[in-house]
Amino acid sequence: MxxxxxxxxxxxxxxxxxxxxxxxxxxxIIKQLGLTTIGMMAAPFxxxxxxxxxxxxxxxxxxxxxxxxxxxxxxxSDLYPATRNEKYTLDRPLTKEYDATHYNNFYEFINPRDVxxxxxxxxxxxxxxxxWSFEVSGLVKNKGKFDLEDIIKKIGLEERTYRFRCVERxxxxxxxxxxxxxxxxxxxxxxxxxxxxxxxxYSNTEEMIGVRTQHWYPWPYYEGLRMDExxxxxxxxxxxIFGKPLPKQxxxxxxxxxxxxxxxxxxxxxxxxxxxxxxxxxxxxxxAPNEYPFISNVNPEVPHPRWSQAMExxxxxxxxxxxxxxxxxxxxVAGLYEK
Ligand SMILES: Nc1nc2c(c(=O)[nH]1)N[C@H]1C(S)=C(S)[C@@H](COP(=O)(O)O)O[C@H]1N2
Ligand SMILES: [Mo]
Numbered sequence: 001m002x003x004x005x006x007x008x009x010x011x012x013x014x015x016x017x018x019x020x021x022x023x024x025x026x027x028x029i030i031k032q033l034g035l036t037t038i039g040m041m042a043a044p045f046x047x048x049x050x051x052x053x054x055x056x057x058x059x060x061x062x063x064x065x066x067x068x069x070x071x072x073x074x075x076x077s078d079l080y081p082a083t084r085n086e087k088y089t090l091d092r093p094l095t096k097e098y099d100a101t102h103y104n105n106f107y108e109f110i111n112p113r114d115v116x117x118x119x120x121x122x123x124x125x126x127x128x129x130x131x132w133s134f135e136v137s138g139l140v141k142n143k144g145k146f147d148l149e150d151i152i153k154k155i156g157l158e159e160r161t162y163r164f165r166c167v168e169r170x171x172x173x174x175x176x177x178x179x180x181x182x183x184x185x186x187x188x189x190x191x192x193x194x195x196x197x198x199x200x201x202y203s204n205t206e207e208m209i210g211v212r213t214q215h216w217y218p219w220p221y222y223e224g225l226r227m228d229e230x231x232x233x234x235x236x237x238x239x240x241i242f243g244k245p246l247p248k249q250x251x252x253x254x255x256x257x258x259x260x261x262x263x264x265x266x267x268x269x270x271x272x273x274x275x276x277x278x279x280x281x282x283x284x285x286x287x288a289p290n291e292y293p294f295i296s297n298v299n300p301e302v303p304h305p306r307w308s309q310a311m312e313x314x315x316x317x318x319x320x321x322x323x324x325x326x327x328x329x330x331x332x333v334a335g336l337y338e339k
Contacts, residue, residue, distance in 0.1 A: 076149060076253070081243030082157035082177045088234075090161050091328065092314070092321070095172035097242040099316040104249045105166065106268060107217065108201065108208040124248035126207040129269070132253045138198075138275035141189035148253055152239065155183045159243065160236060165298050165327045166263035171312040176257050177240030182231045184273075190227070194275035198224045199256060202269045218287070223267035224280035224294065225258065226336075234259060234332050237270075260329040262296045297337065298327035 104120040111123055132148040157177050165171045185197070203220035205212040211219050229235060236257040239246060246252040251268025258265050264284050274280075284292035291305055300310045300323035312323045326333050 076152065076239075077245055079152060079157055080177060080240050080245060082159050082240070084159040084161070084175070088160045088162060090163065090173050092163070092173050094161065095174055095315060100172050100174045100241065101247050101250060103170070103172075103315050105263060106210075106249055106251065107214070108203065108210045108219075108221065108269075109249065110210045110214070112210075112213050121247070121249040123209050127202075127204075127248050127252075127269075128207065129248055129252040134254070134270060135272045136188050136274075137272070139191040139194040139277060140275040141191065142187065148239070151184065151187070152179070154187070155179050157239065159240075162234075162236070162257060162259040163324075163327050163329075164257075164259060164263065164266075165312055165323070167292070167296070167304060167309075168263075169307070169309070169312050169323075170315050171321070172315050174241055175243065176236060176238040177243065178236050178238040178254075178257070180233060181235040181237050181256070182233065184237060185230060188273070188275070190275045193277050194227055195277050196224055196226055196275075196280055197230045198222060198272075198274040198276055198280040199267050199270050200272035200274070201267055202271045218283060220271075221267060221283045222280070223256070223265055223282050225265075226279075228336055229258070229333075232333055232336060234329060260297055260326040260333045262292075262298060264292060265296055295337075297333075298323060299325055301325070 102121055103117060105117050106120045106124075109120045109123040109127075110117075111119065114122070133145050134148065135145055137143050157179060159175050159177050161173065161175045163171065163173050190197075199222065201221035203211050210217075225235065236259075237254050238251070238257045239254050241247070241250055246255065251266075254270050255268040256266050256270065265282075279294055282292070282294060285294060298309075303309055309323050311320050313320055
């Protein structure tokens, strides 16, 4: 076929972008989750960034026309940019805005006929993120529905530059805009019995091609933190990136940023915060319990069962760097784990 797809520079640099689910085809996932709908599925395929390019766009949903403005976001842009909090410094240059907003992991928008983390942004258009509200429930005084815009007006926005490290070893450094998760939690007044916070992503089959077509995943995406982790000063709710509201593909309009943990803990497009008294199940842990533990702190000495975590690779060109324990945030978080 004439359709030869060039390897991305950072793939040429020798790293294979191993996707969380690369070895989890639908059959394995269905088996692991104890589902029985196997007869309903189309031909099996391997999900992930390593998929054979020749399989892309074979049939089915095709990529929408590329728009000149690929930066897809809605609302509240008058609040940006916010003042940078200079306390959180970097040891490397910022990733380019284009790369951070076009190299995404967001399974809800992965088209099974066009599988690549470079393609997520092409499928977010139907996702409605304006007038966002979220639910607060569980062991907490102020339960109910909250409007994001009201919350932002109440607690304000700041900018922080943080490193970011995906479990698959790609890394970036970006300026997030948002507010500390602790400030948000304090508004709700959790009860003393609350030991953990559980967060859930929006899920909609009409707007999200991945949710519509990949029935074997345990949607909606869900994650969690211990309360002491959630109250740590680093834990951040991002509503923006590079001085603008978050593009949809980066988890608009509000997503978690916990820079000392692997990327999958950083749950996107949150619609629910639940305060509970036990460790919650998480999306990737449910799929592969031996690969994605609840805590998931960045640690070069603890290999993933299928690869070493000693090194990481900056997007987009794959510059190799040694992985830092707690992703370099030990001064802020080591005390949570080393008592
Ligand atoms: N709801 C949801 N949140 C998610 C994911 C996802 O697939 N769905 N992927 C996670 C993973 S594995 C990573 S590495 C980061 C990627 O964030 P980015 O696309 O903004 O770089 O989002 C995390 N949050
Ligand atoms: Mo990731």
